[in-house]
Amino acid sequence: MSLINQLFRFATGVLFIFSGLVKLNDPVGTQIKLEEYFEVFSTDFASFFHYLIPLALPLAVVLCVAEVILGVALLLQYRMRLTMWALLLLISFFTFLTFYSAYFNKVTDCGCFGDAIPLDPWESFTKDVVLLIMIVVLFVQRNRLRPALPSRAAQVVVGGATVLSLALALYAINYLPPIDFRPYKIGNNLPQLMESSAPLQYQYVMVKNGKEEVFDQYPTDTTYKYKDMILINPEALPKITDYQVWNDQGDFTQETFQGKKLLIVVQNLEHTDVESYTKINQLVGGLPADVKPMVITSVNPEAFEIFRHEVQLALPYYFADATVLKAMIRSNPGLMLLEDGVVRGKWHYHTIPSPDELTAQL
Missing domain, CATH: 3.40.30.10 (Glutaredoxin)
Incomplete structure (x- = not known):
């Protein structure tokens, strides 16, 4: 059990730190994503969420800084009772968001890793379920996890992570993201990104006598009925599809x-x-x-x-x-x-x- 605890602790801590830093690199992007959620929730649940839209940016900073702090605290096994409760509440909230997005197709990109690693709603939900399982295991075992550093040293590290995270967020808000993950970054050729990088290839799902068959070429046999078309090289799709002036x-x-x-x-x-x-x-x-x-x-x-x-x-x-x-x-x-x-x-x-x-x- 000790080996599993340490494996789960390391994986969860690193993922939370990475997720927080990627979003702190572009807090305005996280703000935009939160505004999407608030718009959806104000329609589906209560108009109260509409009043949170002006607070989206500070909430984005708080959530992202909290991810980094909790990730660092978990790696250091610092104040595990408070850290595990906070992680459990946060991952439960994220899991609900991603499930709601995926099941009801409301927000097509949760922004879990900002624009660095785009995930579709079901991928985001699966990731959060895995994290939830690991955090629940750690939560149950929290009393067995001993501090990795003396209390004062751990406080300095956690405090330093907090200050650096806030500094990164303020820099990105008041200037531009230090790392631009969008297709409009410096050096990119926009007309090229509006075109497919290679010829798009499809497979055709056809039905005959109640049985489905997949073809690389559209069949000439007219007894087959068309059902679906599958793109087999989605990586070749244009990176920019909606730029128009x-x-x-x-x-x-x-x-x-x-x-x-x-x-x-x-x-x-x-x-x-x-x-x-x-x-x-x-x-x-x-x-x-x-x-x-x-x-x-x-x-x-x-x-x-x-x-x-x-x-x-x-x-x-x-x-x-x-x-x-x-x-x-x-x-x-x-x-x-x-x-x-x-x-x-x-x-x-x-x-x-x-x-x-x-x-x-x-």
Whole structure:
């Protein structure tokens, strides 16, 4: 039993630390996921959850920091009574969320490991069930787990993990995620990611005389009835499927991939940093002639027309899906520099570059 305890303790602690750190790298991504859950719960359970939406970001930070702290405490076998109760409650909550998402197909990606390791709902639920089993075993055996370090030393390690976790979260919120796991990261060729990396291959499920058969090619025998089609190389699917830019004059998606473009992303007006538009205007005024600025937003035209006059943003503007803009950059407003569709630079509104700093990325 001692060997099983140590194996479960190590696996659970490492998974919690990894999960927490990956999400702390991008707390805004976890915020977006929590907002999805609150929207669903406000419809399915009670309107109370709708009032938690403005608190999604601080709740995301607290949950992710708690994952790291509990993982570290478990590895150190520090204050096991409190640690095991907290782990049991947390994994029970996560297991309910992932089961609800999977069974009712409500939130198609739980965000358990952020964007680093995307899991579908049933994969997330299976992972949480395994963790729940391990934590229950450890919970029952908690009195046999002795501290790995003296109390004062363990307090220093746990305290240090708390401070570092909070520092990582604050950095990612006020600047950009240190590691960008999204397909819009610097260096990526967006037009290429919008295409399949290889020809898509399918198998065809056909029925004849009540029996199912699978074919690599669609059968010419007309006595077979089609039932389903299975993609056998899903890894070849496009990594970007929903990027589209338009205005009332038509589609401008390909226009964003031609030459050097500075995309000024305005996700919404409620949470945009108004003061940063002064610096953005100064930047735009100093751009070289071959860098064309374009504003992309999901705000309705009437409201944005009023807003852009208020902040003197005298630039052509286009529209895109709100979810796409959140995926492109975790900043509102945010800047993306493209050269022939390749992402050359990304800036949070706290780090708006000078014209020379921007063009140095080209």
